[in-house]
Amino acid sequence: MRKFVVGTRKLGVAHPRDRRVISYDIEMTEVTGGTFWKPFTPAQVAGTEPYPQVHLPEGVPSELDMSSLLGDTKHLMAWRGPIDLGNGRLRTLARAIGPSWVRVSGSWATGTYYDFDGHTGGTAPAPYRAVLTLAQWRGVLDFVRAVGGKLLVSFAVLPGLGNEECRALGGTGAWDPAQVRMLLDTAGELGTPVSAVEFCNEPNISFMGSAGADGRPYVPDGYAQDQDAFYRMMRREYPGVLLVGPCGAMDPVTPELAGLPLVRALGDSFVTSGRLLEACHEAPDVFSYHIYGGVSERGAAFGHHWDADEAASDAALDVADEARRYYEPLRDRTCPDAPLWVTESGDANCGGNTWGSTFLDVFRQADELARFAAAAPGGVLFHNTLASSDYGLLDEGDLMPRPNWWLLWLWRRLVGNGAYDQDSLVLSRVAGEGQAHVYAFARAGHILGATLVVINSSQVDELCLVLPMASERYTLSSSEAPAFGFVSTGQLRGRHVLLNGRPLELGSGDELPSLCSFAVRQPRGKVTLQPGTVSFLTLRTLRLS
The missing domain is CATH 3.20.20.80 (Glycosidases)
Known part of the structure; x- marks a missing residue:
């Protein structure tokens, strides 16, 4: 990891x-x-x-x-x-x-x-x-x-x-x-x-x-x-x-x-x-x-x-x-x-x-x-x-x-x-090489805070972030990929996408899904992101402390 x-x-x-x-x-x-x-x-x-x-x-x-x-x-x-x-x-x-x-x-x-x-x-x-x-x-x-x-x-x-x-x-x-x-x-x-x-x-x-x-x-x-x-x-x-x-x-x-x-x-x-x-x-x-x-x-x-x-x-x-x-x-x-x-x-x-x-x-x-x-x-x-x-x-x-x-x-x-300077988002790599990218942006909807965009393109390694506050997590994954562990290239070639493990799809009359129903609350501390995923982590404060 x-x-x-x-x-x-x-x-x-x-x-x-x-x-x-x-x-x-x-x-x-x-x-x-x-x-x-x-x-x-x-x-x-x-x-x-x-x-x-x-x-x-x-x-x-x-x-x-x-x-x-x-x-x-x-x-x-x-x-x-x-x-x-x-x-x-x-x-x-x-x-x-x-x-x-x-x-x-x-x-x-x-x-x-x-x-x-x-x-x-x-x-x-x-x-x-x-x-x-x-x-x-x-x-x-x-x-x-x-x-x-x-x-x-x-x-x-x-x-x-x-x-x-x-x-x-x-x-x-x-x-x-x-x-x-x-x-x-x-x-x-x-x-x-x-x-x-x-x-x-x-x-x-x-x-x-x-x-x-x-x-x-x-x-x-x-x-x-x-x-x-x-x-x-x-x-x-x-x-x-x-x-x-x-x-x-x-x-x-x-x-x-x-x-x-x-x-x-x-x-x-x-x-x-x-x-x-x-x-x-x-x-x-x-x-x-x-x-x-x-x-x-x-x-x-x-x-x-x-x-x-x-x-x-x-x-x-x-x-x-x-x-x-x-x-x-x-x-x-x-x-x-x-x-x-x-x-x-x-x-x-x-x-x-x-x-x-x-x-x-x-x-x-x-x-x-x-x-x-x-x-x-x-x-x-x-x-x-x-x-x-x-x-x-x-x-x-x-x-x-x-x-x-x-x-x-x-x-x-x-x-x-809005985008925050990458230098202000202090990331200390503890182990592993490459294929992890983290970016910090303002939150949507004029809410004070930040949204982290976290890309774990490794097909093998989990990615662990340690956050000093609670957050909401939204993780995208391939519909063909397993919930945990190694994901193959073939599984990443899925034509449908999951959000926090649930299918994203249009409803009757092309109704768009309700995003709040997908949110996963993450307590302060360690957040583990699976291989082959793209995640959004929303933070409700201007300070990471």
Whole structure:
């Protein structure tokens, strides 16, 4: 057994955090209908059936676009019709983890044309590849308003577009100012304004191999010219809207990511977020980036894939925080004092791992959220996605909550909008190594005190905390795991979650459970937490003494 002692130092004042830190993505491909990662089968989720994988071509293709780099991925993708954003269960469960930012973006958004009068008949004009109708946009706005959200969007950027008004504004012609105004003005007229914009989704990888109007590579210089023109227009015409960027991905935030076969092959031609921002003259109001814990099984050929047995290891859990430490100095150099937003995050690139929908991913979700909320004032963490593919918070078929959704539901009810300095929470490790993480936050509901988030991702060792006061304990565990003792990786891949040993599930009419009925009173002194669990311990005092 590993044992920690919580010290007696006064916690002090909890530093405020953004109350919308828990946010999520709804991909544009979900809104319009389109292709997205094919769901894993139940047997693949259980780990008993093989899964299709990306097969990279030999060497670096002469045409450096994502299609040629990925090869034939049709067997990995599936067509989805538009999501029903009016669904009652979807709205109930989205409200229950709010208030949140709702991001409508993704690679599909980069080529989506807005047709609000129906003149296209649903066929995207070249070079666009998808059409957003007025009814679909109204559905987004109604959903955001119904769940008490704020809306973040990105736009279509097409280097071959040749738009003259864009050029007149100082851009290269790769985006259409009239389309931007249509989307924003219609949102305002319908009563749900767009509150923040990212110019484009993942520009440093979306345009690999793309040439600008001058025939030179579009990134970084051509793209920077367009983003600068876009920012100037937004600040002049829509001054209340937050400008968020650069929305980069695949930056070498860890040695493992720097060593990815793709990054190594591209060498100096790979454009990082830093190179994008250094080419720009207009700084964003909010610094954004994307980070996933690794690459899923189907994308394992890229490298940086964690096996299921490694998913809750300290090395895997450290990735998201290493990304924050990588981006903070870049933010400080290019847009000092801007908040950090992670506008896409999840368990793995390429649509999530087979276990992304199971309890095994709760350790990553809890640790990433806790570390980010503790370290990033004003930070917002967007989970990709709300209800699509295997990293969705909700099952895309019946929209039932997955284990990660239950974690966020519990967080909203127990954790407030303040974080204590980790240095003020004195933890003395008595025995054991790693796989125990403790974070201190203000309590929810304006109650004086603290909530400890305790992650015991060991599959073998109990964790003992010695608390100098009584507390209430809420412990999440896999429905497949034993109540005591060793827990196997297979048991952590349970698709349902227990709270203090009892199933968490929706009631009749999607009624949410009463949290107080699950509470376990812990007297002062030793609290023993089982292997493979995530616990919340609520304390009713500002002093641990």
